Amino acid sequence: MELLHNFRLFISGSWHLITRGNRLYYAWVGFLLVLMALGGLAYANQLRHGLIVTHMRDQVSWGFYIGNFTFLVGVAAAAIMLVIPAYIYDWEPIKEITLLGELLAISALVMCLGFVMVDIGRPDRFWHIMPLVGSLNWPVSMLAWDVIVLNLYLILNWVVVTYLLYCAYTEKHYVKKLVTPLVLLSIPMAVSIHTVTAYLYNGLAARPFWNSAILAPRFLASAFCSGPAILLVVLQVLRRMTKLRITDEAIHKVAELMAYTMGFNLFLTAAEAFKEFYSQTEHVVYIQYLFFGLKGHNTLVPYAWASQIFGLAAFLLFLIPKTRKDWRTLNLGCVLIYASVYIEKGMGLIIPGLTPDALGEIYEYTPSLTEIAVAAGIFAMGFLVFTLMLKAAVPMMLGDFTIRKAPGEPHPEPPEQAAPIIP
């Protein structure tokens, strides 16, 4: 009974936290809500008329939505993988970094599921692919695998975050025997969600562009750059706006790791490009469409090169110690990486896989206004989820908001040192 009572207090306390903030907070949340409303209107239009209001056609039947989905699976995966260096290098705010990674993963997964939802023609039948209640074609269909691992990963992160925050709120020690295995499990699960997503494309004999054995490694390499790129910016914002203590060293170390993964990512891309362009088989047309255009169709060309140039520039910025430790170049590098991977693992992956189509015809796809509005709405939803969760979580993990005291009040006693989750 006491647990139920405390949990109700925890929920109402969280509600209290997320509904009160300064002007900047309200403006940001309001902005996100407006974007979500616009996205909602666009989606209502799509529901009424069907997928015909998108620019997806039977030749290119996956587009902007699934591109965003693929990119965000990478973000969800990489957020947790930041936990590994956090332990290897023994950073102090290790609990906070784990929690932040998990919150980012949850937000990214919410967006992922949103993008799948808007891409399907019959969203009213969404439950058909839900585990247990639906009729999943498991283990044969890779999409069934993806649904299962993404949902498991979402539940896992949600459970760990809620439990840790609840313990912080009630000023109780969390049970290490319970949390440690779950956090350890989330690391291979993070790898698996992105691997399965790569296999979704990899196993289609009809689409040679995706038939590369290094597709899954490329997914992981690029995710290892893009996930931390977002977290690095978030960490800087948080340590400025809250009492969260994150050392410069920790941030620079993440940046250094990102340089290596970006280097590896560029190498894998080069390996792929060499194989395609040197052998010049008939399957070269897809990568040719991506980088050089085909028969006068070259919508993707500037984006493809921008992605590579951004990636290379960020690699150099993060590799050279001087630019890595300069906040301006560091943040520029984060933006460049984000843009580079967003192109590469979004439209740069989906569209050339389907252009030219299996019959050799070219349908040049660009997202429609509806698709862009719906996508903006989903991104706003993800950012809103992330903002609200952070708003409630940060005071709790700093010991500023517990069952015994409201934020702002002086500590009745010095807060307990944040203990590491994994000893």
Place this chain on the structure above:
Amino acid sequence: MGTKTKTKRYAMVIDSKKCIDCKACVVACKAENKVPEGVFRNWISVERSGDYPKLRMTFEPEQCHHCDEPSCVRVCPTGASWQREDGIVLVDYDACIGCKYCIIACPYEARYHNPETHTVDKCTFCVHRVDKGDLPACVETCPSKVRVFGDLNDPKSPLHQLLATRRHEVKNPQTGNGPQLYYLL
């Protein structure tokens, strides 16, 4: 084929040299299956080559190949895409969520997103006719007898006869799908 098998295996032989691109099969299919505007279950692909006076034009009817190892069935997350004992690949319209994964997995672009039902749709080999003993609409209507429909496992069928005596090929065999549309050479 020396072994006698009880189960049927429906297939189609296409003698594309006889095709005159009249598109009667396309129209018949549209009418028979109430295929919505803008999408098609079958079509004639036209290949032009050369310049006047040395030129050539070939027509090849295309549709679902009702593969032995259909990749569309394999990838379907709900089992809505399925295959009958007799080899015909179908979509269960009540189970399909319209994720379009099968459209992408098909090496023949044979599937489409139905703008009216918002599910995926495709050629059914006219099961509703075949199960009554009739021929698919496209076969019945073809004026130049390009299409021969029948049971691969029935040694007496004209289809069996053609495949035994004429050279033929299948499209995109490298995908491992085992297509069952046989094009005579």
